[in-house]
Amino acid sequence: MNPDELRERHKAVLPEWISLYYERPMELVRGEGFKVWDSEGNEYLDFFGGIVTTISGHNVPEIVEAVREQAGKIFHSSTLYLIENQVKLAEKLVSLSPISGDQKVFFTVSGTEANEAALLFATTHRGSSEVLALRSSYHGRSFATMAITGQASWKPTARSPLDVSYVANPYQYRCKFCDGKCNLLCADDVQGVIETATTGHVAAFIAEPIQGVGGFIEAPPGYFERVKSILDEHGILFIADEVQTAFGRTGSHFWGIEAHGVEPDMITLAKGLGNGLSIGAVVGRTELIDSISGNLHVSTFGGNHLSTAGALANIEYILEHNLQQNADEIGGYLKDRLIKMSENNPAVAEVRGRGLMLGIEIVGPGGEPDPAAAVRFMQECRTRGVLVGKGGIKANAIRISPPLTITREAAEEAANVFEEALAIAGATEKVG
Numbered sequence: 157m158n159p160d161e162l163r164e165r166h167k168a169v170l171p172e173w174i175s176l177y178y179e180r181p182m183e184l185v186r187g188e189g190f191k192v193w194d195s196e197g198n199e200y201l202d203f204f205g206g207i208v209t210t211i212s213g214h215n216v217p218e219i220v221e222a223v224r225e226q227a228g229k230i231f232h233s234s235t236l237y238l239i240e241n242q243v244k245l246a247e248k249l250v251s252l253s254p255i256s257g258d259q260k261v262f263f264t265v266s267g268t269e270a271n272e273a274a275l276l277f278a279t280t281h282r283g284s285s286e287v288l289a290l291r292s293s294y295h296g297r298s299f300a301t302m303a304i305t306g307q308a309s310w311k312p313t314a315r316s317p318l319d320v321s322y323v324a325n326p327y328q329y330r331c332k333f334c335d336g337k338c339n340l341l342c343a344d345d346v347q348g349v350i351e352t353a354t355t356g357h358v359a360a361f362i363a364e365p366i367q368g369v370g371g372f373i374e375a376p377p378g379y380f381e382r383v384k385s386i387l388d389e390h391g392i393l394f395i396a397d398e399v400q401t402a403f404g405r406t407g408s409h410f411w412g413i414e415a416h417g418v419e420p421d422m423i424t425l426a427k428g429l430g431n432g433l434s435i436g437a438v439v440g441r442t443e444l445i446d447s448i449s450g451n452l453h454v455s456t457f458g459g460n461h462l463s464t465a466g467a468l469a470n471i472e473y474i475l476e477h478n479l480q481q482n483a484d485e486i487g488g489y490l491k492d493r494l495i496k497m498s499e500n501n502p503a504v505a506e507v508r509g510r511g512l513m514l515g516i517e518i519v520g521p522g523g524e525p526d527p528a529a530a531v532r533f534m535q536e537c538r539t540r541g542v543l544v545g546k547g548g549i550k551a552n553a554i555r556i557s558p559p560l561t562i563t564r565e566a567a568e569e570a571a572n573v574f575e576e577a578l579a580i581a582g583a584t585e586k587v588g
């Protein structure tokens with residue numbers, strides 16, 4: 157269907173606050189590996205993967221076949237009945253988990269719901285409604301997850317079922333603490349907040365190992381270690397929101413938090429878990445997952461037949477093809493290219509991230525965030541056949557996150573496009 161006509165119909169019946177990329181929005185109608193096609197037949201390299209989700213690629217035969225086979229047997233039964241693939245997937249996740257000891261898994265249909273459940277387990281176990289969250293974080297769009305989301309633009313309500321205190325964001329590029337040399341004073345802020353803004357009896361601290369919507373911001377080495385030691389002193393649980401960083405996306409490690417040498421009490425998952433199928437999960441210590449009372453809880457759709465069949469095939473695919481290693485190698489190449497092309501480009505403040513989770517912070521002539529230039533960059537990439545995303549509280553960080561199956565050749569092609577688009581995006585600002 158013609159995208160302009162579809163846009164008009166979308167406007168008439170869908171909420172006006174649903175964000176659409178590009179001045180002329182597009183419909184993606186087909187995908188193959190790391191390539192996608194829009195409804196007008198244009199081909200693109202997919203360097204955003206439907207918001208950091210299509211981790212193994214589009215139309216992967218092994219995953220498609222697993223879903224097709226399951227669809228031909230039974231779609232739905234609910235958690236009132238045993239589901240073999242649900243059990244297998246839980247066993248798989250526990251065997252891969254960065255958490256030690258006895259663990260269980262609760263399946264949901266989204267990242268929002270996974271975080272919501274993790275917060276329920278943490279607050280119940282600890283007998284406290286108090287939670288610490290990071291500024292600039294993003295954790296979902298329910299009341300509890302908006303309450304722990306540290307970005308005004310993703311928080312349409314201040315109502316909260318939790319008592320949330322925000323701690324400083326370990327954002328090295330715009331660090332307000334250490335004046336050039338990192339002394340991890342931002343981590344010490346956690347102690348200060350516990351002492352001054354809470355009762356002292358806090359349930360949990362939640363953080364993304366690399367902030368996704370926040371603009372792919374990575375904490376400095378040692379940050380999580382120091383924070384964890386503060387949390388341990390107070391018995392506070394640590395929830396790692398791995399919705400974007402799991403399954404080898406960050407290249408160096410299978411789980412994002414592993415790069416920081418600390419063990420969380422729970423991790424939350426979604427996005428890459430299902431390679432686009434609607435599935436989320438909380439993996440955590442048994443005593444936490446089992447902390448809610450009663451024997452009466454159900455989930456109609458959580459861990460359903462279709463999504464668990466697809467997610468299992470997806471995880472197998474990631475492991476069998478060693479996609480983590482590919483993310484490390486191709487991500488390393490791309491990051492080097494981005495750093496080189498940015499050296500003499502004042503529009504680039506910072507290239508950051510790891511593996512295939514790379515960000516470019518775009519700024520104006522005075523170093524101020526330049527969201528308009530980020531939009532221009534995205535458009536120039538689109539025109540040249542590459543799709544990327546953006547994020548950051550000022551919407552000026554470009555997000556690059558292709559499927560982990562991306563090849564060196566495709567990465568080179570995309571890097572050439574980024575180079576051209578960066579030159580144009582930055583230059584327009586100065587001329588105009």
Ligand SMILES: Cc1ncc(COP(=O)(O)O)c(C=O)c1O
Pocket residue numbers: 207265266267268269271294295296297364368369397398399400426427
């Ligand atoms: C880190 C993180 N947590 C949670 C969520 C919410 O996930 P969902 O959109 O599946 O509800 C997102 C979504 O972007 C996310 O990036």
